[in-house]
Amino acid sequence: MEAKYQTSRNVYGSMAHKLPILIRNAGLVQALAFAQSRDKSEINLFLEHLAITINFTCKAQDFAAKVAELELAEYMYRTQQALDALLWYKRFVQSILDIDPSNAIQ
Numbered sequence: 001m002e003a004k005y006q007t008s009r010n011v012y013g014s015m016a017h018k019l020p021i022l023i024r025n026a027g028l029v030q031a032l033a034f035a036q037s038r039d040k041s042e043i044n045l046f047l048e049h050l051a052i053t054i055n056f057t058c059k060a061q062d063f064a065a066k067v068a069e070l071e072l073a074e075y076m077y078r079t080q081q082a083l084d085a086l087l088w089y090k091r092f093v094q095s096i097l098d099i100d101p102s103n104a105i106q
Contacts, residue, residue: 011042013099016089032064054081
């Protein structure tokens with residue numbers, strides 16, 4: 001049981017470290033779509049947490065589609081909100097979950 005819990009923490013923490021980079025490189029919608037395509041429960045949980053944090057009420061599977069429907073100004077605002085929130089998530093996984101970028105899983 002402990003090994004599965006540690007693996008779940010690593011997957012969740014890894015996404016917290018990688019998603020900001022994906023957003024900066026590809027954009028918010030593309031990064032969310034990529035994360036959704038991984039189809040792991042831990043990643044879906046992370047995406048749902050992020051959606052709630054930036055005031056979206058949707059499931060992980062619908063997050064990218066909802067963001068894609070936004071007007072440009074709102075999209076840019078939500079992208080900045082997501083990046084700001086992800087900074088907090090990154091600090092959370094480093095301090096509480098003890099996952100740092102060098103040992104995050106691929």
